[in-house]
Amino acid sequence: MKNVIRLALVDPHDSSRNALKTLLLGIDMVWLEAECSKYEFFADVIMQTQPNIALIALDSNPQKGLELVSRISTELPTTQVLVISSSTEGSLILQAMRNGAREFLNAPLKLDDFLAAIDRIQQAGGVRTSDGTVRSSQVIAVAGVSGGIGCTSLAVNLGCALASQPSASVAIIDLDLALGDADVWLDIIPDYTIQDVADNISRLDYALLKRSLTKHECGAFLLPRPVQLDDRISISPEVLRRVIALLKATFTHLVVDISKSYGPSDLAALEVADMILLTTQLDLPSLRNTVRLLQFFSNHEGLSEKTRIVVNRIGLEDSQISLTKALETLGREVFAQIPNDYAVMVEARNNGVPLIIQSPKSRLTKSFTQLAQQLIEKPQASEEKPDESKKPRKGLFSFLSTAKST
Known part of the structure; x- marks a missing residue:
């Protein structure tokens, strides 16, 4: 699994989580390391797998999701946190970024938006692949x-x-x-x-x-x-x-x-x-x-x-x-x-x-x-x-x- 980006996601909603999985599994550069249906377990999953990216869906419970963003950003700074939500409320976006999220993505997630976010993080040197290098094309x-x-x-x-x-x-x-x-x-x-x-x-x-x-x-x-x-x-x-x-x-x-x-x-x-x-x-x-x-x-x-x-x-x-x-x-x-x-x-x-x-x-x-x-x-x-x-x-x-x- 060289030259791939390892990603873990959490989304308590089965339908939106499955849609995210379908999109991510079609991207050769992404390895879906883990998925989780509960916010309470995701921090432990992240600490065990230490993926390059943590993708957190906020719609099920924005408050718990934001707390999770803050914890992961603090305890595992090498993992880049992306959040996704159908909400366009400015205060939610601002709080997510203050808590440490690198990108705020709109739901349902579009392939172009996801790739653009990954590219921006890579340009800043924030994502390294499984072999320790910065993936580039x-x-x-x-x-x-x-x-x-x-x-x-x-x-x-x-x-x-x-x-x-x-x-x-x-x-x-x-x-x-x-x-x-x-x-x-x-x-x-x-x-x-x-x-x-x-x-x-x-x-x-x-x-x-x-x-x-x-x-x-x-x-x-x-x-x-x-x-x-x-x-x-x-x-x-x-x-x-x-x-x-x-x-x-x-x-x-x-x-x-x-x-x-x-x-x-x-x-x-x-x-x-x-x-x-x-x-x-x-x-x-x-x-x-x-x-x-x-x-x-x-x-x-x-x-x-x-x-x-x-x-x-x-x-x-x-x-x-x-x-x-x-x-x-x-x-x-x-x-x-x-x-x-x-x-x-x-x-x-x-x-x-x-x-x-x-x-x-x-x-x-x-x-x-x-x-x-x-x-x-x-x-x-x-x-x-x-x-x-x-x-x-x-x-x-x-x-x-x-x-x-x-």
């Missing part, structure tokens, strides 16, 4: 500077490399709604897609979301783009944020392959991402667009700081711009380099088999494995800020044109 957005740059190959093979790590659970989201092909790379014929999730967002729960995911033999799950290409294809930013929030409760890593349109949903994915892998190549059109996108990101709060440059197809014979010169001009360090190995990559794509299975010993596969290990071992790399003293030079494109001709 990393969202990695893979963005490209042009079509055919290798974003999907990066997203799919990075996701599969992450899934091969014992501590990771991975979902890949194909956000290129029109022409995405992550399912082709994994040889998957999906029964459900991201469009099905969006169409049923009003009743979205874990059961529906899990049915929409397809698991590959490498361990990674895929949420594919819609099957049909028609006018209905549309995922609003609000829907996407909710889907990602739900997936974060189950997976340690989400890899989002965004489209090249940089529309509202793509921007929403970039905003919620912990890291943006901006994929480019060492050629004039790619580097021109890299500068344009870096400038675009700088105009959106928070995007520039979490953007990392990934240079794909290093060693490509047609490239006549050196890595050193290009990155010096861009004013950014290179975060990862993916070598050019056309034969290996094309074979993997045509067979619908990820590199980690198709060619586990190739240098291309090793580059994805190293990148995956870097993301797992040093997630704080996403918090590094770019060197502001290095700005893209003026006359960039004339410099690149000169470099290309020499």
